[in-house]
Amino acid sequence: MKSRVLRPAAHLRSARLASPSTSTPRLTLSARAASSLSQKPNANHVSFPGAVKSAFTHTLKYETPSDYPALSTYRVVDQDGIVVDESFKPDLSDDEVIKLYKDMVYISIMDLIMFDAQRQGRLSFYMVSAGEEALSVGSASVLAPEDVVFCQYREQGVFKQRGFTTSDFMSQLFANAKDPGRGRNMPVHYGSKELNIHSISSPLATQLPQATGAAYALKMQRLHDPSIPPRVVAAYFGEGAASEGDFHAALNMAATRSCPALFICRNNGYAISTPTLDQYRGDGIASRGLGYGIDTVRVDGNDFWAVREATKRARAMALRDGGRPVLIEAMTYRVSHHSTSDDSFAYRARVEVEDWKRRDNPITRLRKWMEARGIWDEGKEKTCRDETRSEVLKGFREAEAMKKPPMRSMFEDVYEELTPDLKNQMAQLKAHLEKYPDEYDCSEFEGGADSLKP
């Protein structure tokens, strides 16, 4: 982008830096007093409070988006696995890279198995993340375990990288007694207390202003207790979700309150059937970051190393100077259907999808890099895939066979404690089930209908 566009953003940053942000326990992010911005005689800048460094011009000219080139896309490794960023040095041991590669493979294999399982009617719903494995695993791999994560729903790789086990995935998908969501959420709406990932909810983009508020909370907690390590919040979302009002609210609030939040956009070309041409007309999502005064980068989302390097830098930037948001737009392609309820060939050509699969697969790309480095080969690949497949299938069978959570879970956790109304309704349901025992099957639930006892 040209400097003209960057200038206001640079100004906002300096205004933020000028305020005494982290050094004192009391942040004084007080608003600029408009009276301090009086117009100097013969100034060549307007000193309106809303844009203090805007130069006068005598030429009437509208800025046109097409006057500016599209933001470039950062890449470390090309489609053949060859390093194109000469400054790049891998910051992981070979074993660590292999571990992350295996996380990506794991997700792709679990996706295939569970997609088919849904097709067989063995679970109600599923969403695969094919083509986006590098994006989720690569970005998550540079977050600290205590960093807080908000997901949209297509970030299985984040859960896997942070330590989600086969049993964790399967328990949620089958909503069994080990599902922390207690059978209340649709499949793929994972969450984890230990891994600091908030439970996924279906409404799109709602997690974004929440991530802003959470990031502010982390900042405040460290201000009150400096022994807490510096932490960031990472919030994932698709390019479709970025059209929601909550995206706008989140980024603007994160910038004005200087919140250490990473906004990581998965721009995969489609929101269900809607192509990006129907989603926006600007330069993707990244170009918007500058307008909010937010440091922004666009990366090749199919390049594990590019995503990792960009996120690593973003995390450091987010923690600098008392905190600030960073926006990452990771470009990729949704190879899969939107979900098991979607047949994407109704709105895009099969050949387009096949082409993407063949031409640029994030897993293949990292694999080529590893093979060139001599740490991976066909044999290891086969073993890895076979082992993963049996692990997932074993977990699948165990989770499917397990009992469902106790039925009283349906009334609990609405409030901290059961209200008199809810206790009464639980008793009503129990009485009803006892009156019509043949109409309901409660046997799959732990404790049957007895769990509804007061």
Place this chain on the structure above:
Amino acid sequence: MKLSPLRNAARRALAPSRTSCLTSSLAPSLTLLSRNYSSHAPNAKLNLPIDYATTSLLAHSSQAALATTDLPAEARAGPTKKMNLFQAVNDALSTALAQDDAVMVFGEDVAFGGVFRCTMKLAETYGNDRVFNTPLTEQGIMGFAIGAAAEGMRPVAEIQFADYVYPAFDQLVNEAAKYRYREGACGRSVGGLTVRMPCGSVGHGAMYHSQSPESLFTHIPGLRVVVPRSPLQAKGLLLAAIQSNDPVVFMEPKILYRAAVEQVPTAPYTLPLGKAEILKEGKDVTVISYGQPLYTCMSAIQRAEEELGISVELIDLRTIYPWDKETVFNSVRKTGHCVVVHEAMVNAGTGAEVAAAIQEDPDTFNRLEAPVARVAGWSIHTPLLYERFNVPDVARIYDSIKRVLDY
């Protein structure tokens, strides 16, 4: 979403606190306006202005304040101070900020003290990191508050007028209310969240500065909905809301911000959520209300008792959801007659829930001697010129009491 100039103008007119900022040339015209709006029909016997200085619903003496039902012993033993409702809200917020580092107060224009003065001096005292302005985005304020609460803070978010809560509705309904439920064993919740919003009619607020949307929130499992009627109650209930581990929608009747003045205990104290208060015992009719209309109810009750030789029981729900059914049922079982009064429109309002619950409870239904009556706003938007014909007044409540007894 909003017409800012109109909103600002309205805000200025509605916020009595800001009259001091107005030039002296404007002040007389404002005084004139308020005299016009509060005028009553020359021969009126029932619809007289509420005299907050003498109403028995406010504690005009320290002794009366300390005798308040549910007031904890510590507060009962301490001194009191005269406060109006915005000062009591301010006192509660200040107390909460002092008691707990996790408490934060934010919203549009709260840093300079708020358009209704509820956050006066808080930013100066507790720092701009804990009391701050947000950009003008209700969905953002609510989402931000939810995220902060989910990470263990106790945010007190302000929506400038209840009329502007709708952009935040998705965050409240789908996120705040469901957070604990969907997290399950993960254990997170947004219980630390409190959302304050000025509500109710103010004489000239028209469509977007008058609304009472409480019943929209009572239809959402997971939220607690609270409406205080007085300064003493506002302080105790707001502190309880902030300490509550469930998200609370706290609606402040803006007409009472300056009008309602009473002695308020200076010690920190809470009043119980989910518990109604019997303001006046009686045996013939039960009147149920909450917030500002309680004062109107009291006037109507006094006239009805004088003229009809009856005794009326008045109940303040305090918490609109989850509400105190037992107190209401017990009263109606005793009186056999019930009138529910609220400002919000009648259809699917709080009165609908209360009336339905009364007839659904076999013991209470058996004792009913007349249909449950509702005195509420008509099913219209809140119009500027016609407010006095829309908001429940003394005459309508008086007539309703008479009619349930005549049935």
